[in-house]
């Protein structure tokens with residue numbers, strides 16, 4: 001599973017951090033990945049982050 | 064089943080049927096609060112429900128969280144412009160054509176224009192930018208609470224929850240202190256003009272028209288001033304902003320300011336009031352917050368979910384489409400009921416339980432997608448500071464009389480909430 005953040009859409013609202021703090025962090029008002037390839041145990045949280053991101057800035061791709 | 068509490072008066076057992084359900088009449092909200100029982104019934108039996116009401120145009124009521132998310136995330140299929148929300152006329156009132164009182168702002172713009180206007184201010188409302196206001200918000204909150212010292216009863220709405228948000232947005236806009244009471248009146252009239260308490264003139268529309276004109280006049284002067292002498296407040300940024308290389312047109316500029324004045328006031332006020340009411344009705348949750356101040360962030364999310372101050376916005380289909388199997392034609396509108404999404408059994412465990420530790424809490428109180436609340440981080444900060452201070456200083460609180468509700472099916476509100484309380488002095 002590969003996570004992508006579209007920084008043109010991201011407004012730094014930190015909803016992704018609320019959903020999956022292990023994976024996302026916000027620096028300088030933009031979201032960044034803390035880990036590129038999250039373990040399976042975090043997939044549900046990442047999916048929640050995708051749903052909660054108000055700007056639809058996060059996408060998931062099967063590798 | 065659902066707890067029958069003052070925050071959930073709609074949870075009274077009532078015979079419900081699709082023929083008689085009313086989720087539209089402002090009077091119903093005024094008398095009974097949010098129709099949670101009706102929404103629960105619709106989520107179960109008719110999640111996409113066609114509503115006809117004598118005082119508004121027909122629409123489809125959307126009550127499931129997943130459907131609201133799907134619709135909100137397709138801003139080119141579903142427009143905001145044609146119908147912003149389901150507004151209901153007062154009995155006997157005539158509808159005015161929209162050109163009569165033009166407004167053009169973030170909420171009724173659509174892509175691609177919407178993004179250009181939103182970008183002008185989005186960096187001023189990120190968590191980081193807003194965090195810089197914390198000392199100011201704390202100062203305002205402390206001042207408001209200090210005014211209650213030496214007494215044991217107050218109207219929590221007019222004396223506390225209404226005062227903080229108006230002060231904060233006034234500060235951001237650079238409105239001088241002596242003018243704050245006017246801003247306060249305008250928000251009441253623009254959002255609550257359907258309520259007799261806030262009505263000026265013959266009917267809600269006249270009240271709105273009058274307040275709109277006064278806001279426009281006020282900011283016309285301020286904008287002129289800020290063009291001559293720019294400062295770093297938000298009014299100055301908008302007054303000197305460029306859209307496609309040219310200054311922002313006047314209607315757009317004044318409407319932007321008007322929305323900033325009204326959007327964050329009634330809403331944050333009602334989250335605060337409803338939040339305290341929930342704490343009074345669930346004293347164990349207030350004790351939990353007092354014992355563990357680290358819970359403040361999740362408590363604020365739960366207050367937003369629980370109170371859902373914005374009842375609805377609408378969208379209009381640009382082409383024939385389908386929602387949850389229901390065909391919807393181009394030109395028809397849907398109404399997104401946020402409080403219903405926030406009690407959706409498919410999303411939340413025990414949705415009718417007020418739980419300040421709820422995690423995850425993917426509520427939709429601030430909407431989602433293209434129009435996601437621009438001020439959500441500001442609202443969160445205000446609620447954090449207010450409830451942090453209340454948890455520190457409010458030793459006890461109970462209702463000291465009946466609460467009264469706003470006559471509105473657009474923004475839910477408690478107008479007055481008398482409480483009896485014991486407050487301790489500020490500690491530094």
Ligand code: HEM
Nearest residue numbers: 169170326327330331373429430431434435436437438442
């Ligand atoms: C608890 C308090 C608040 C609640 C519940 C709330 C709720 C909402 C909702 C539901 C929307 C529409 C979202 C959508 O269509 O998906 C919205 C939009 C908006 N809100 Fe808030 N709001 C609150 C506080 C504030 C504050 C403090 C401001 C201050 C500036 C603000 C400014 C705005 C603006 C400008 C929009 C329009 C955004 C757009 O169309 O792009 N709100 N809000």
Ligand code: SF4
Nearest residue numbers: 010011013014016053
């Ligand atoms: S939730 Fe979305 S918009 Fe907000 S910081 Fe994360 S990626 Fe950016």
